[in-house]
Amino acid sequence: MGKKNSDKEKHILITAMKLFSSKSYNRTSMQEVADICGISKGSLYLYFKSKEDLLLNILQYYFQYMDDQIMRIEEDASLSTAEKFIKEFEIKLSHYIEHQEFYRLQGQELSGLADKNIYRYLHQQNIAEVKWVEHSLIKIYGNEMVPYASDGAFLLMGMTKQYMELIILKQFPLQVKKIVRFLMAQIDFMIKGLLDSKIEPLMNKNLWSLYLEEAEEEKVHPFELIKQMKNQLKTQSIPDALKAEAIQSLTIMEHELMNMQPRTVILKGMLHNLEQLQSLEETRLKLADSLLLHQMQQIPE
Template sequence: MDEKRKLLIDAATKIFSKKGYFSTSVQEIAEQCSMSKASLYKMFSSKEELFIEVFEYHQNMMFKKAFRYSTDESLSPRDLLLKQLSTQIEDFIERKDFILMQLKDVPLSENSDFRLLMQKMRFRITQWQKECLLQAYGNHINLYCWDLTITLQGLIKEFLSILANKNEKVNVLAISTYIVDRLDSIVNDLLTTRPDPLLTEERILHFLNLTNSSSISKTDEIAKQFLIIEQYISNYNNEETKNNLSSSLNLLKDELKAQKPRSFLIDVLLHYFEKEVGLTQTTIKLRSLITELYTGGN
């Protein structure tokens, strides 16, 4: 992301958080960044588009922070879960004002784009939490993965609603450890007593009102593969190759956002990543996801 766009997102985050969506004007965001309203509109066509990008940017940053721990082979599955939960809790505390503003001030009933955005973001966090639990406890919790995911969400939400309202410093590790300890007990009990699960994926998707969940899921999987590539690039020693890989990844992302993505260019860029030994399998998966999403092969 270029510096000017990042500056706009940071300014918009602060003003939206302080004043709310409706009371914030594009003019004051532009002035905060020492630019004209016309310049802002060259980057974002509307206040709605800017708000949506702010929302997606912050969630993507949270996922990016959490992903760094996923590549640390020194962490045990339980320690990894603690790190992932701590990242989510820290993100909530850092952006508390913006998150609370979303709950109170976003016009869900008036704009279908906002409603779809909220559904998509909630699905992403729910899917990610489920994967975190599967990583921590293994596939033998498959039957109960959605019950455990919703239990986890409830624990996080209720503790943060009480503890994060205080001005005092929140002990993130203590909260994460307490939650994981409780999850350990719940998992042990479920695997011992074997009750029927309460929730299924179909029921979760129905609850989240996802009419095109397969498409959303593929989009999120593509984003996950991009994070893997970004992490690989960040660890590259050769600066010239590092810059070439980074530029190619940005070009690929831009092309996928185009109204009519050029398949030949996408293929060339993917082939470039495939030549990197450490990215071959990731690129093969990415190619498959892109093909399914953009050719309708759901």
């Protein structure tokens, strides 16, 4: 943790986590955390500069605790790839059951936080979890699994979620080891069926790249980016002809986006027209990404 009194800091983190999860993060003050920990508010601020700093450290502490256990399994040369995955999967599920307060805390509405590192950190952890399953399945089943790895990850994680809810919410007496082995048997049937049938994966490269997008910038609608670019053009010293052409291209895009099914060829053509304006490059790239996401959301089932 990098601070002097690690035992005291650990006590604060665990206590604050339980308080945040039971009362909610937004309704808990630093004074309350200090009172429950038996220290002054001033002493608490010696460890953590703000409530958001405390929250980020709680998240980092618990994820690191689990990662340390996983690393010990990874370093065990006596285990096969499949055996490592099963043991690591068991560790993750056991951690989920043993530290329910921690996962309840993540499930809270943590909106309006000034420290964007918190959102970024949680996003990275969620992505890392899916990637871990995806890469593990590829290592177990080989390169022919690559096209189906993301679908396999979602299938396994979806089934796992249902059984975890039985244990957590319904108090079903299910053992983690039995759950993991049962799930691995089921996912084995599914994956072999997928590989034999050669059915087209649901998660293609475009959808997967959108899901894994790790940029933490808030998604902006294409209309907003078009408006930004028009405002940028007003303040830039560029030839009138180029400026008029750019504004016209942006206006055409606006009109096209109002259609129920915007035509990709039109949108791509207008984006291409904007490439000659280097001063708009950054916003243009954001617009291209935003348009891709917008179009994917318009695809009918």
